[in-house]
Amino acid sequence: MKNVILLTIDTLRKDVLGCYGNKDSLTPFLDSVMDKCIVFDNHQSVGPYTQASFPGILTSSYFLEYGNPQKLSANRTLVSEVVKKGGFATAGFHSNPYLCEFFGWNRGWDQFYDSMQDQVTDMVPYIAGDMINKKASDWMGNYTKQPDYKPFFLWAHYMDVHEPYVPDQGYIDKIDTSIKLTKDEMFTMFKEVLLPRDVSDPAKIELLRKLYCAHVIQVDEYVKEFFGNLETSGLLDNTVVIITTDHGDEFGDHASLSHDGKMYSELVNVPLIIHDPDLKESKRVDTVVSGVDVSPTIANLFGLDIPDNFHGQPLLPLENYKSDGCFGEAIGKLAHKVQPTDRPVHFYQEDNLRITHRIEDDKWEMYDISKDPKERDNIIESSKKSEDMKNKLKSKINWYDKGDSPVINLINF
Amino acid sequence: MSEKMKIRNPEKIKEKLAKSIEIVKEAYKKYDLKDMAVAYTGGKDSTLMLYIIAEACKEMGKELPQQFCIDEGDVFDEIIDFIKEMDIKYGTTTEYIHNSDVSQLVAGKLGAPVKVSELNDRNQKEIARLDYDKDEFPYEPESYVGNHLMKTVSVNMYIDDKKIKAFFEGIRWDEQGARESETYFSPREGNEFNLAHDRICPILHFTEREVWEAHFYADIPINILYQQGYRSLGAKVTTKKLTDVPAWLQDMENTIERGGRRQDKEGVMGRLRKLGYM
Numbered sequence: 001m002k003n004v005i006l007l008t009i010d011t012l013r014k015d016v017l018g019c020y021g022n023k024d025s026l027t028p029f030l031d032s033v034m035d036k037c038i039v040f041d042n043h044q045s046v047g048p049y050t051q052a053s054f055p056g057i058l059t060s061s062y063f064l065e066y067g068n069p070q071k072l073s074a075n076r077t078l079v080s081e082v083v084k085k086g087g088f089a090t091a092g093f094h095s096n097p098y099l100c101e102f103f104g105w106n107r108g109w110d111q112f113y114d115s116m117q118d119q120v121t122d123m124v125p126y127i128a129g130d131m132i133n134k135k136a137s138d139w140m141g142n143y144t145k146q147p148d149y150k151p152f153f154l155w156a157h158y159m160d161v162h163e164p165y166v167p168d169q170g171y172i173d174k175i176d177t178s179i180k181l182t183k184d185e186m187f188t189m190f191k192e193v194l195l196p197r198d199v200s201d202p203a204k205i206e207l208l209r210k211l212y213c214a215h216v217i218q219v220d221e222y223v224k225e226f227f228g229n230l231e232t233s234g235l236l237d238n239t240v241v242i243i244t245t246d247h248g249d250e251f252g253d254h255a256s257l258s259h260d261g262k263m264y265s266e267l268v269n270v271p272l273i274i275h276d277p278d279l280k281e282s283k284r285v286d287t288v289v290s291g292v293d294v295s296p297t298i299a300n301l302f303g304l305d306i307p308d309n310f311h312g313q314p315l316l317p318l319e320n321y322k323s324d325g326c327f328g329e330a331i332g333k334l335a336h337k338v339q340p341t342d343r344p345v346h347f348y349q350e351d352n353l354r355i356t357h358r359i360e361d362d363k364w365e366m367y368d369i370s371k372d373p374k375e376r377d378n379i380i381e382s383s384k385k386s387e388d389m390k391n392k393l394k395s396k397i398n399w400y401d402k403g404d405s406p407v408i409n410l411i412n413f
Numbered sequence: 414m415s416e417k418m419k420i421r422n423p424e425k426i427k428e429k430l431a432k433s434i435e436i437v438k439e440a441y442k443k444y445d446l447k448d449m450a451v452a453y454t455g456g457k458d459s460t461l462m463l464y465i466i467a468e469a470c471k472e473m474g475k476e477l478p479q480q481f482c483i484d485e486g487d488v489f490d491e492i493i494d495f496i497k498e499m500d501i502k503y504g505t506t507t508e509y510i511h512n513s514d515v516s517q518l519v520a521g522k523l524g525a526p527v528k529v530s531e532l533n534d535r536n537q538k539e540i541a542r543l544d545y546d547k548d549e550f551p552y553e554p555e556s557y558v559g560n561h562l563m564k565t566v567s568v569n570m571y572i573d574d575k576k577i578k579a580f581f582e583g584i585r586w587d588e589q590g591a592r593e594s595e596t597y598f599s600p601r602e603g604n605e606f607n608l609a610h611d612r613i614c615p616i617l618h619f620t621e622r623e624v625w626e627a628h629f630y631a632d633i634p635i636n637i638l639y640q641q642g643y644r645s646l647g648a649k650v651t652t653k654k655l656t657d658v659p660a661w662l663q664d665m666e667n668t669i670e671r672g673g674r675r676q677d678k679e680g681v682m683g684r685l686r687k688l689g690y691m
Contacts, residue, residue, distance in 0.1 A: 116684070126688070
């Protein structure tokens with residue numbers, strides 16, 4: 001039995017990684033370990049922002065299924081609780097306030113660091129990846145000192161590609177040496193362009209995208225350091241590392257910025273890579289898989305039973321996985337602040353078809369991802385499969401036919 | 414102390430203390446005595462720092478700098494008593510600093526709502542700078558707005574008032590992530606809210622365990638609260654002890670130093686706001 005590490009990188013678009021076709025060499029380290037990786041080409045997050053997607057990753061459940069989602073419902077089970085109950089050590093290190101102790105995400109971890117007692121700055125409003133690495137590595141070093149230690153489960157999460165996009169000049173120079181902005185100027189872009197979702201100037205969007213990519217290079221270095229630490233401490237050969245994200249990010253792809261309550265590919269079709277030291281060669285998987293499959297995969301790697309309230313199924317071994325479509329849901333907010341009128345939005349994907357529904361304006365959209373990966377041509381009126389897909393989506397929403405969407409105030413938690 | 418601590422490597426502690434003393438001496442070369450101050454909290458880190466400053470002064474034949482303690486309106490009595498004791502030991506006079514414009518509005522009543530519109534200009538501007546857009550906030554030193562007004566602003570007012578160019582601060586590299594980039598002499602840029610000044614951090618290189626080892630090594634007095642199990646001291650209402658084991662005997666490497674400090678809603682909101690939410 002191996003150790004299992006879940007390494008999540010907040011806000012990571014799929015198209016910035018070399019293994020998904022990016023040609024700009026933003027992730028040279030990750031690209032270099034591909035021979036030991038299973039790469040999932042059709043992995044769907046269950047939501048387009050942290051609150052909506054992380055219940056999928058760590059509890060194999062959907063955002064709205066337990067009523068008010070402000071705090072983690074006691075009826076959800078964290079994968080850390082499953083693993084700890086199974087008699088294994090667990091530790092989590094992150095700096096995303098939505099996943100802090102205050103919201104109940106500290107359950108089941110022998111050690112849990114959420115950085116909320118630490119000071120952060122406006123321009124780097126989180127604890128950076130190098131510090132997350134240090135904490136994770138210190139914990140592993142201490143834990144594995146005991147003779148005959150049992151395998152452990154560790155979760156580390158980097159925030160560094162998340163807005164406000166104020167990278168160091170060294171990383172910017174690797175993207176475009178002509179960009180000479182002070183940090184104040186970058187921060188002003190965040191406040192005056194990104195927060196108001198102002199997409200009127202394509203040059204500014206491109207600039208924001210480049211600043212974002214500069215952070216991607218930085219994060220690849222953190223991943224390199226993380227793997228380096230594993231190698232130095234002799235853990236790499238007996239550890240499975242699952243690398244994924246909670247959601248992508250938008251740079252004008254569908255007329256906005258950041259990651260709001262929309263279900264397009266740039267936000268929910270995200271990276272999922274499993275690094276397994278025993279893999280003989282790189283593998284690609286094109287089956288549609290989901291964020292809710294991550295926790296069952298982890299439980300299964302420890303030989304533990306999958307709790308009844310987990311919706312997903314183990315991804316490994318690959319041959320046992322039966323795809324039955326992917327579902328996701330969120331509150332359909334379209335600005336950085338939630339409005340009282342915002343209502344849920346849902347998606348369902350099966351093979352190459354993705355259908356979405358916004359309750360607020362009863363808008364249905366359907367795209368054939370294989371022919372129209374950028375989701376420009378809505379085929380809901382023209383496709384023969386629309387009714388079938390609508391019914392499948394509806395069947396996933398247990399309260400749907402009551403005609404009453406939960407009114408969720410995301411501000412007053 | 415009833416329960417002693419084993420010092421793993423006394424030589425290392427001695428070296429670390431010597432390094433800290435050198436930093437204090439360097440500070441005395443860089444700044445005039447009247448332009449310096451010591452931020453003292455009565456906690457373990459700043460008590461170690463105070464000992465080090467006193468040692469350096471003894472060697473140099475110099476006086477200790479002026480000393481202040483932030484009174485955020487909710488201080489443990491045990492801390493006040495301990496500071497009195499230290500003042501006698503080192504011949505200092507700790508001045509309590511306080512943002513009285515805020516506390517007088519609620520007569521010092523913890524948790525009471527403070528109306529933003531009733532504050533003075535300076536405090537209102539400080540709140541605007543936090544992008545806080547509600548009409549009131551609770552009078553609590555460790556809430557998001559309260560922390561800023563009662564701690565940060567109090568210090569800024571003190572710096573302005575006394576024309577302080579540098580003050581000593583007992584922070585450590587291992588204490589929290591954001592401190593990793595601090596240097597022994599950390600400049601703080603000035604802005605419309607506070608004068609530019611330097612922070613002198615002579616104990617950055619001590620770990621939590623070494624701070625305790627240094628206390629036992631040099632026989633530095635220990636606040637009774639640590640003996641009772643408090644690991645990290647903050648405002649009374651938000652600081653809890655998680656065990657009765659003295660702080661220096663707890664599992665420092667595998668548990669969180671500030672675990673007994675409460676997470677508050679405003680703090681979480683403030684973080685989310687910085688990330689572009691809310």
